[in-house]
Amino acid sequence: xxxxxxxxxxxxxxxxxxxxxxxxxxxxxxxxxxxxxxxxxxxxxxxxxxxxxxxxxxxxxxxxxxxxxxxxxxxxxxxxxxxxxxxxxxxxxxxxxxxxxxxxxxxxxxxxxxxxxxxxxxxxxxxxxxxxxxxxxxxxxxxxxxxxxxxxxxxxxxxxxxxxxxxxxxxxxxxxxxxxxxxxxxxxxxxxxxxxxxxxxxxxxxxxxxxxxxxxxxxxxxxxxxxxxxxxxxxxxxxxxxxxxxxxxxxxxxxxxxxxxxxxxxxxxxxxxxxxxxxxxxxxxxxxxxxxxxxxxxxxxxxxxxxxxxxxxxxxxxxxxxxxxxxxxxxxxxxxxxxxxxxxxxxxxxxxxxxxxxxxxxxxxxxxxxxxxxxxxxxxxxxxxxxxxxxxxxxxxxxxxxxxxxxxxxxxxxxxxxxxxxxxxxxx
Amino acid sequence: xxxxxxxxxxxxxxxxxxxxxxxxxxxxxxxxxxxxxxxxxxxxxxxxxxxxxxxxxxxxxxxxxxxxxxxxxxxxxxxxxxxxxxxxxxxxxxxxxxxxxxxxxxxxxxxxxxxxxxxxxxxxxxxxxxxxxxxxxxxxxxxxxxxxxxxxxxxxxxxxxxxxxxxxxxxxxxxxxxxxxxxxxxxxxxxxxxxxxxxxxxxxxxxxxxxxxxxxxxxxxxxxxxxxxxxxxxxxxxxxxxxxxxxxxxxxxxxxxxxxxxxxxxxxxxxxxxxxxxxxxxxxxxxxxxxxxxxxxxxxxxxxxxxxxxxxxxxxxxxxxxxxxxxxxxx
Numbered sequence: 001x002x003x004x005x006x007x008x009x010x011x012x013x014x015x016x017x018x019x020x021x022x023x024x025x026x027x028x029x030x031x032x033x034x035x036x037x038x039x040x041x042x043x044x045x046x047x048x049x050x051x052x053x054x055x056x057x058x059x060x061x062x063x064x065x066x067x068x069x070x071x072x073x074x075x076x077x078x079x080x081x082x083x084x085x086x087x088x089x090x091x092x093x094x095x096x097x098x099x100x101x102x103x104x105x106x107x108x109x110x111x112x113x114x115x116x117x118x119x120x121x122x123x124x125x126x127x128x129x130x131x132x133x134x135x136x137x138x139x140x141x142x143x144x145x146x147x148x149x150x151x152x153x154x155x156x157x158x159x160x161x162x163x164x165x166x167x168x169x170x171x172x173x174x175x176x177x178x179x180x181x182x183x184x185x186x187x188x189x190x191x192x193x194x195x196x197x198x199x200x201x202x203x204x205x206x207x208x209x210x211x212x213x214x215x216x217x218x219x220x221x222x223x224x225x226x227x228x229x230x231x232x233x234x235x236x237x238x239x240x241x242x243x244x245x246x247x248x249x250x251x252x253x254x255x256x257x258x259x260x261x262x263x264x265x266x267x268x269x270x271x272x273x274x275x276x277x278x279x280x281x282x283x284x285x286x287x288x289x290x291x292x293x294x295x296x297x298x299x300x301x302x303x304x305x306x307x308x309x310x311x312x313x314x315x316x317x318x319x320x321x322x323x324x325x326x327x328x329x330x331x332x333x334x335x336x337x338x339x340x341x342x343x344x345x346x347x348x349x350x351x352x353x354x355x356x357x358x359x360x361x362x363x364x365x366x367x368x369x370x371x372x373x374x375x376x377x378x379x380x381x382x383x384x385x386x387x388x389x390x391x392x393x394x395x396x397x398x399x400x401x402x403x404x405x406x407x408x409x410x411x412x413x414x415x416x417x418x419x420x421x422x423x424x425x426x427x428x
Numbered sequence: 429x430x431x432x433x434x435x436x437x438x439x440x441x442x443x444x445x446x447x448x449x450x451x452x453x454x455x456x457x458x459x460x461x462x463x464x465x466x467x468x469x470x471x472x473x474x475x476x477x478x479x480x481x482x483x484x485x486x487x488x489x490x491x492x493x494x495x496x497x498x499x500x501x502x503x504x505x506x507x508x509x510x511x512x513x514x515x516x517x518x519x520x521x522x523x524x525x526x527x528x529x530x531x532x533x534x535x536x537x538x539x540x541x542x543x544x545x546x547x548x549x550x551x552x553x554x555x556x557x558x559x560x561x562x563x564x565x566x567x568x569x570x571x572x573x574x575x576x577x578x579x580x581x582x583x584x585x586x587x588x589x590x591x592x593x594x595x596x597x598x599x600x601x602x603x604x605x606x607x608x609x610x611x612x613x614x615x616x617x618x619x620x621x622x623x624x625x626x627x628x629x630x631x632x633x634x635x636x637x638x639x640x641x642x643x644x645x646x647x648x649x650x651x652x653x654x655x656x657x658x659x660x661x662x663x664x665x666x667x668x669x670x671x672x673x674x675x676x677x678x679x680x681x682x683x684x685x686x687x688x689x690x691x692x693x694x695x696x697x698x699x700x701x702x703x704x705x706x707x708x709x710x711x712x713x714x715x716x717x718x719x720x721x722x723x724x725x726x727x728x729x730x731x732x733x734x735x736x737x738x739x740x741x742x743x744x745x746x747x748x749x750x751x752x753x754x755x756x757x758x759x
Binding site: 087106127128130 | 457460563566657661
């Protein structure tokens, strides 16, 4: 639901995207910067999931971040200063995440903190970043930033949040797969977000969720839940995550055979997993949300080709050096885009050192449009400075021959919702 | 007794004296370490002195954390009363779990406590509408004040953590040097003989478990109000294993072992994950031209190696060795 004011702002933003897109092509590669007063590097503290449940994401977030930093440095750095990435493992643990934030600020003397994916690490770390007055740019896709739970020092400008992703799927599902949906989701916060926001969205479109089936996190077999799926279900919406997802898909295939409902899922379940893996055959013909299509199609943009080569990913979404090393393509672009926004923010604020951190936050809050470009290969985005959250296109792909083939790209307007907070009215 | 009082007084005085001289980084770390050391002090009472190995202590830490944080979030309590309520929650959990789990011994006790803790963890996830499940929630900086003191201020936080640690250490030292403490040690050494002497081991073990749970809850509640976050990860099994490691490293059955173990383990993880292993990976890459990202993340291997060496060469922990070889009066 978008207010009139919001919509006018967005329309202005959309017009601005078109107007400046061509110019933005020049941004990453050819910008020239004023001679800096200092040639000391700008230190970016990078919280990375090297260990713990997020390690697969962390590996690719790390590669993407290094590639973006290299590109920025090749083009002259930020305000004439090179960017230095200071990486620390957060163990995918909120306690360690907060400790790492402290380390960035007080030991490494980083200018900003950056990262990370898992929501609990972000939520556990953000209070300390706020206390330390350390700008904290997260790439988490959680709704925690825009919900108003965090603080003015925490922003998410480089990736859309889960609420907008979920609600933007509803129109296409309703129009193309069916209006009677059964949801299967893990019985914790991530799954509950899907339950809440998708149910609201599909009901607004005249559809209904026939059954909400919550799976306990410790579950290893799913057969006993499958008979709960009503016979009249037209669409099975699943967001299982973790190692159990392969079992879930296999058991779902054995249960339904050739006569199941349409199936729609979120690629979070299968990031870093080859879709052609044994056991996933039942997904053939099903659909997935993708933040950014894993497979390069015929209509691949110049920006995607550039980005894909820079981060070392082939046309199938796997590492150029190891085809079995599948990337987390739907999410990791957020690191690339966030670092470019950090660069733009620091240049707008004429950032010289920690004394300019507040000016940096205000400069990013003043941004409203990120046109599609090499800096933003996933697509154009609108940024809401009040909620510190970006909004952008989402993608739906169909599994065909063990590959994900894009079939739909949402409008940015499908992803927008009303403001839940205004960080610009809170103190630093 | 005098030497013991002097030793503990000196340790607390050293912690006070360190406050103005520590760098910002180590200052923040020590505040965090003292809160976690309170957890370890409690664990030591049960494991180190009484000989009961619990694999479910995270539930008590979480009981304190959520007992406090939920009252702040949902009932808008001040953090002072909420902290007290968190401690009471952990105490109550200790009584309930103690009455049930202490019917078992040895491996049975470990499994029963583990199962209770798993149920508590799943309960936090299940009641997501209140707890925000695995994501957890923050306690805003603006309301983290007690009697006009801002608990997010670094100096205030340091002294708040120190006050809590001092209270835990003094209480622990007082118990272990009392008649009750001697009975607890006797239970650890030979429970049947203690029973034969006319004591009721169940009562004493229940006391040790409730004391331990209360300390764990105080640490959990303090973490929530001092660092502004409550989350389900603190109820996971790894947070039941950590106090065991801290106590094993520092010296089970020594009053200062938990602090020493927590400090050493904190910095071992900090340097192994942030400096040593990434440095080793960079060195390998520089010498061979082969990237070794796996090596950078292999710090857990180093922590594991340290623990293996500890078990082989100092099974009584560092202060246990000191007591055996040099300072026999060490409490």
